[in-house]
Amino acid sequence: MTVQSLIDQHRPTLDRALEAIRTREFWSHFPESIKEQPEEAAEQGRRAFEARLTSTDAQGSQGTERSPYGLPLGVTYPHHSPDELIAAAQPGQRAWRDAGPEARAAISIEILERLHRRSIEIAHAVMHTSGQAFGMAFQAGGPHAQDRALEAVAYAYAEMTRHAERARWEKPAGRRGPLVMEKRFTVVPRGIALVIGCNTFPTWNSYPGLFASLATGNSVIVKPHPRAVLPLAISVEVAREVLAEYGFDPDLVQLAAEREGEKLAADLALRPEIRIIDFTGSTGFGEWLEASARQAQVYTEKAGVNAVVVDSTSDYAGMLANLAFSLSLYSGQMCTAPQNLLIPRDGIATDAGPKTFDEVTADLAAAVGQLLGDDKRAVEILGAIVSDDVVARLDRAPSLGDPVLASHAITHPAFPNAVIRTPAIVAVDAKRREVFGAECFGPVAFAVQTASTAHSIELFREVTGQRGAITASVYSADPAVLAEMEEAAQDAGVALSENLTGAVYVNQSAAFSDFHATGANAAANSSLTDGAYVAGRFRIVQVRKHA
């Protein structure tokens, strides 16, 4: 198959994606239902994953991964120094640049199509590194991540092709006749891009940057989180396979697996050849990258504090069920999960009558209990705890205020060593900013007792202004409160969900429709994905001459 036939083949997908990023209506290219995978895929994917567990690389680093489900992993990966990675990244760059936007978009989409066919293998890898339950690992780590990547490819393509490639410039000049110039405008990549992955969403959070940089002509070095290498190792493998198949240098996409404690990301980030960095992770390292990697365009998603302003509701049961799910899903280990529930001390009006602060929190605790009452179902929602740090925070939670809901351990029916915990809810007074004013990553929610909804909104403004947020949410039956909250969300620069009482959760961010993060607050300096996310990944170099 030639590159041109690949371009023709994927053109309809690209065109449809270009429409979707404009309308922002529902669209998905990669089916999220596991049932749409071929019949044999489940078995094949599982076997492919299992085969990897015994693989070792002669030059391999020590394996740095461990499954939150207790499955022995022991996968090792080749290790390369920054010098080796950077040297290998360069030879293929010119041909990749010269291939042009169409070819790069088509190759990118081909990589995604093949990743889609590997979704089950990747799902197992995501599950056993992030701790996500298998169903979520499949969706978020597979089709949803692939859709987000396709969205980034569409933005990159749109941005690279918004100008003509060539122009005839004909300026009237009176009697002398026009001045006529031929101009050519070439998309030139910035150089080498570094993608620094996170532990919880190794593919979903890394693909947009990876594919935005690749489609715009850059060489990409993928540095996974040491605890979540395999999903990206498989992804890089697939990308390299496609690149090589179409005559490009596979080293345009490289895996940079690191040894325990090596600090490879920091070493690479300061190299002058690294011109783009995409990072998801801690605020500390994200801010260090922003301040230190001055030679690069740095895109960061860091920690935030997500709030729910609870004012009133016309669907009390729906609100409780929705919030219970949001707090429980993947044990709150999502950058989109709510942390602070801001509830007036005098309680709220509901369709089930007025509810005091204590009633609301108790009813929410009961809703969580009901949702997670069956262990077998519970583990499919909760997933496993990703790290000891999260367990430690959870263990400390009751001491931070008045426990409303205690966390307890659950035994996974298939993985007896899995670390699984139900969420904790702790009531605190609004004065305790030191408790709820920073991110407490994991299944800990604070029910913050405020003086009034106005006070809740004020607190939301303050904490978001200081710490940032990826999501915000409000429950109110009062249009004036919704309007006020919308104003506050715009001022604070955070996306707002209103009155979610059904099967859409504040944690969810849909590709092609929801802008994930805004870049307008401290939690992230950019959105995944929009024009600003791709426009700086390349430059335009022109040549002009007389016609």
Next chain:
Amino acid sequence: MTVQSLIDQHRPTLDRALEAIRTREFWSHFPESIKEQPEEAAEQGRRAFEARLTSTDAQGSQGTERSPYGLPLGVTYPHHSPDELIAAAQPGQRAWRDAGPEARAAISIEILERLHRRSIEIAHAVMHTSGQAFGMAFQAGGPHAQDRALEAVAYAYAEMTRHAERARWEKPAGRRGPLVMEKRFTVVPRGIALVIGCNTFPTWNSYPGLFASLATGNSVIVKPHPRAVLPLAISVEVAREVLAEYGFDPDLVQLAAEREGEKLAADLALRPEIRIIDFTGSTGFGEWLEASARQAQVYTEKAGVNAVVVDSTSDYAGMLANLAFSLSLYSGQMCTAPQNLLIPRDGIATDAGPKTFDEVTADLAAAVGQLLGDDKRAVEILGAIVSDDVVARLDRAPSLGDPVLASHAITHPAFPNAVIRTPAIVAVDAKRREVFGAECFGPVAFAVQTASTAHSIELFREVTGQRGAITASVYSADPAVLAEMEEAAQDAGVALSENLTGAVYVNQSAAFSDFHATGANAAANSSLTDGAYVAGRFRIVQVRKHA
């Protein structure tokens, strides 16, 4: 007149500009010919300018301007502290944000239309601050700057409206029926933008940032160069007049005139409220801004070293005439002016036979002499020297190598105290990187003797790689050399002009067609203008709820 009627009135202009930024073909909205100004405009403009020379402001700072033509200026301006400027910038922001992209684009265009009608007054102001000759001050400071601003408005509008404002998101969900959400996507500005002007092109270099920030909803503080305040003072005045007329807070655009030695730009730049900075000026301050103003998006145009690779030509006379003009225009005080002429020591092939290095440089010197032979014509090309620093560099030039052309002073027929100098050309060996390897701003060109054209291109790569460049140029009759130079220009990330032998000069950058600077080398971290130049000036904040 209502905002809506203004939107309707300027819609065709906006639509045409949107087309132009896509096709990059020749287009201009603001006529560059002074003859297209109304008959009375010349007189009115002159009188308006003269009236300003005696104006004083009670709270005014000392006047910091002085005319390179020796005209006493003595204009003073109101002085405001950073606190005052920032406090005043805020109250109008919400209404400006809520006005939306259409209204902001229309208001921006209305400001530009009115600036166009003030072009002659502004031309006098540009002339007597920058030292540009009147004809150039009119074109570059008036219509060309206005076109660049309109280009920025078009990019801003395109970027803000590339997504739907609202979407109905309908996700199939099997038997339960679809999940339906209403979503609204709001363009939210980053906050307060700071525009830091330069001495040589006070309007042309400031308007793109000013209008890009204003059109995307930000409040703008304009801090002119202390020696070139008046052109921006008039511009700010016009912007404020239009804003007020349409019911917006005039303080959305403020002038920040500074006292001598005040360092107001640095003070403002570090304020957390300043979220965007546009700067044209020295590499030192530009790099300081990039490193220090971490809270802001910083767009800089700094110093560069522009080169001409002279390999061969089929129009020797045309080449000499073109280069002579490029070296002379506004005394080389342009970020686009060529500095280094890289010429093989064995000479070049031309349509007039082979020419040695010495012949080429001597013929170029003669061409400059011929171009500037008539003082009255010469001053219209040269303009005046903008600062004592430039004179000092010029005086030192002969000592840097072998003088090929000596600079001499010219007396302006109308302004006896004007500081006017013809360009100097100094021959140096390619080994003398310490001489030609950095910017020597002003009318000094180095004829660099290289071993060969291959060596010239290598030097071009090296110096551009190290110091950056805004323009590059090549003369060659050999397609292989042109191809090699195109490759080098792409690698170095600089715009290339080939074989300019007529009435287009490498110094010229045409709005809507030429991307001014690339952002891909050390001379500038962004282009004026492209998608990347506007995309980071706002964010998108969404609200979603069940339909």
